[in-house]
Amino acid sequence: MPHSTLMKMVVASEREQLPVAAARAGDADAWAALLARFRLPLYAYVFELVHHEQAALDIVQESFINAARHIGTLRDDDKFASWLFNIAHQKCIQHWRRVRPQEIAIDPQDEDLPDFEPGPRDLLIRKEQEAEFMRLLDQLAVAHRAVLLLYFVEDFSLEEIARITGAQLGTVKSRLHYARKAFKKLFEENES
Amino acid sequence: MKTPREIILGRHRSAETKLGAIGPDKLAAIARESAHAGENFSTRIGSVFDGFWRECILPWRRAWAGLAAVWIAIFALHLAARESLRPTGGELAATKNPQVLSALREQKQLLAQLLGPTASAAAATPKNSGPRSEQRRELFIIM
Numbered sequence: 397m398p399h400s401t402l403m404k405m406v407v408a409s410e411r412e413q414l415p416v417a418a419a420r421a422g423d424a425d426a427w428a429a430l431l432a433r434f435r436l437p438l439y440a441y442v443f444e445l446v447h448h449e450q451a452a453l454d455i456v457q458e459s460f461i462n463a464a465r466h467i468g469t470l471r472d473d474d475k476f477a478s479w480l481f482n483i484a485h486q487k488c489i490q491h492w493r494r495v496r497p498q499e500i501a502i503d504p505q506d507e508d509l510p511d512f513e514p515g516p517r518d519l520l521i522r523k524e525q526e527a528e529f530m531r532l533l534d535q536l537a538v539a540h541r542a543v544l545l546l547y548f549v550e551d552f553s554l555e556e557i558a559r560i561t562g563a564q565l566g567t568v569k570s571r572l573h574y575a576r577k578a579f580k581k582l583f584e585e586n587e588s
Numbered sequence: 589m590k591t592p593r594e595i596i597l598g599r600h601r602s603a604e605t606k607l608g609a610i611g612p613d614k615l616a617a618i619a620r621e622s623a624h625a626g627e628n629f630s631t632r633i634g635s636v637f638d639g640f641w642r643e644c645i646l647p648w649r650r651a652w653a654g655l656a657a658v659w660i661a662i663f664a665l666h667l668a669a670r671e672s673l674r675p676t677g678g679e680l681a682a683t684k685n686p687q688v689l690s691a692l693r694e695q696k697q698l699l700a701q702l703l704g705p706t707a708s709a710a711a712a713t714p715k716n717s718g719p720r721s722e723q724r725r726e727l728f729i730i731m
Contacts, residue, residue, distance in 0.1 A: 422620030427612035435607045440600045449603070457610050464618035520589040529595055548592035 416473035419464075431460065434477065437549045438484055444545050445488045445538060446495075455491065459484040478556040481546065485560050492538075529579075536575055539563075543571040 418426035443452035462483050470479055521529050533541060542561055546552045558568045645652060
């Protein structure tokens, strides 16, 4: 591989090292790196919300196209991930409006709740519990599922999740709390 | 043991081939195009202003300068006229003087006394009370 090509290669393993500036300038390698980094997590997030393969594929594609079109308006490059997920989230809402409008407004009461203590990487699930974990995830209300997916898949902070979903910080906390309660039993079994 | 992330992503690994349809070249082209469009917009505004300056202002710069001078003179005159209409400091002090105020009040009372009967008489006199030749006329001479 020539030296110049090697130099041009962009590594997008860490969120801080995302080649957003190069992508803004229209660099294909930068876009390849961003696609490699976010394509699957974004698809997983969207699919788990809409539960429709073709719709999820379309939403992911449209989200990336929208991101490419409007990347010039993104002021803080560090927020690319949450910005991209926000685009996808908005597209999911549009999809629900068309398909299942009754699923949009699910908002439990805001409460003063403690932070979600264990990090998403600290939770370990045994192989035999994986199916149960996914079943529990599917059973959650859409709003709770969205918060939990963003937390598990991308390790977004509460503020970032609030920005992506357009919810209040307290609401995000509340949703995480309820989702956590739903998983508590599974995790307790895991620990024992 | 797996993290929730690994489980969730693992469930969708099979979709990666389908997701490959989104090409980085296409996205890069879109980003370049929109960046170019943004630049074009700003340069278009710049060129419109530049054209206006070169075609409308520069050839007639003396006329524009003359017009501007006239407007400045008009504005200055307007300001000066406003200044002259304002009461001076001496005039303001005089109105606050109690002696001047009492003299003014006296003059006002005198004027009211002189004009008062005429006004009340005019109001009391009924209209069309008879032929004009028979109407009594009162004449006050103010010395």
